[in-house]
Amino acid sequence: MTKARNKARNKARKKNRKVTGRHALHTLVVLGLLGTSAYLTVELREQQDGTAPPVQSVSGTGTGTGAASGGKPAAGERRFERLASPARTVVRAADGGVLATFTDGARTAVLTGASRTFTEPKYTDAKVTTDSWVRLLPEAWKEGGEKAAWFKDWFSTSLGSKEPDIFAFAMEYIEGAPQKKDARGVPYSGDAQFGPLNPNGSVAGDLRLEQSDFYDYLGIPYRFRDGTVEQPEAARFRAMDCSGFVRTVYGYRARYPLLAKDIKGDGLPRTANGMARLSPGVPVLELTGKRPDATDRLQPGDLVFFDIDKRTGERLDHVGIYMGLDTDGKPRFISSREEANGPTFGDKGGTARLDGNGFYAAGLRSAKRL
Known part of the structure; x- marks a missing residue:
């Protein structure tokens, strides 16, 4: 009887050692998986942090277009x-x-x-x-x-x-920008001129003709939503004036609706004056006939309007796209200009800033957010 009980105990001990061994192995596997999981999670988080874009901060009623705060978007509820x-x-x-x-x-x-x-x-x-x-x-x-x-x-x-945005589109027309063609062979981007030479113009004034629109640049007829069809002029091929540039970037490229002429409606009118007074959107700097007191309400992408040609009376005669602050902390815009013969955010013909007493700063009259 005693021999039988001892045999049973020994058998039970061996079984318990096997179970305990299996549990230990299971525990080690689990710990190993957890460790690997933790390592991969840390690695993934570090990779995401390394590629996460910087963010901006706003306070009060500011627009949040100032310098980046250096923080990074955190996971969780927005x-x-x-x-x-x-x-x-x-x-x-x-x-x-x-x-x-x-x-x-x-x-x-x-x-x-x-x-x-x-x-x-x-x-x-x-x-x-x-x-x-x-x-x-x-x-x-x-x-x-x-x-x-x-x-x-x-x-x-x-x-x-990182798909092209308004700024990316705009930069595709400055001097030296490479030409790109669509599937039909139509050159939809690349170095653009302001307009053809004016036979009666001079370097001091009206050297180039205005009224070159996006369809002139493209060299193709364009049918507007109201049925109006505009034909391009051969002399204006690869050219766009200031409002033509805005219509190219916001309209033809970004697909904001376009109007054939200066009328009030759901779309961008033809001229700078029409855009300022008739287009949809939100007035950011009110049009009062005078220079705005401040530009701190502007955010990138806003349209800025100018009165820089005294011959046009109360009509606004120039429009550009606000880019934000440059590396000197100055508010800068891009537009198509006669002096540079096409789109630029440079300073040829006048400093392209909205502060100070420069040519364009003094002529600033209003801004609108489409």
Whole structure:
């Protein structure tokens, strides 16, 4: 009997040792997996942090277009904050950094993304370094727009995207920009001129003719939504005046609606004066007939309007696209100009800044957010 009990105990001990061994092995495997998981998680987080775009900060009723704060978008729930002057929704990451700004009544959205530096050494020593990416919303923003069915997909696709934006389009027409053609062989981008030489002009004034629109640059007929068909002029091929440049960038490239002439409607009119007075969008700097007192309400992508030709009376005669602050901290814009014979953010013919007492700064009259 005793011998039988001892045999049973020995058998039980061997079984327990096997079970214990299996448990230990299982524990080691689990710990190993957890360690590997933790390592991969840290590596992934570091990789994401290394490629995450810098973000900007806003305070009070500012537009959030100042210098980057150096923070990084944090994972987690995003906050939608309402600000005024103008009424807008600011999207913040969990750490408070600004991810995007949407203005009530405007389709123009500014998203924080990878930093870029734009240069044009032939015409200016200034550089524009910005992490603002300007894109068009599918429809005009309104309070609570983040709850709309289209917004989630649009925002997740657009935030952090490096697909060409308004600035990228604009830079494709400055001097020296390479030509690109579509599938039909139409050159849709590349170095653009302002317009053909004026037979009655001079270097001191009206050297080149105005009235070159995007279809002149493209060299193709264009049918507008109202049925109007405009034919390009051969002499204006590869040329666009100031409003033609804006219509090329915002209209033909970014697909903002275009109007055939200066009328009030859902689209960009033909001239700078028409855009300022008739186009949809949000007035950012009110048109009073005088120079605005300040430009701090501007955000990248805003259209800026000027009165620089006294012969036009009260008509606004020049338009450009605000780029933000240059590396000297000065507000700078890009436009197509006669003096540079095409699109530029340089200083030939007048410093392309909106502050100080320069030619364009003194002529600034209003701004609008499309």
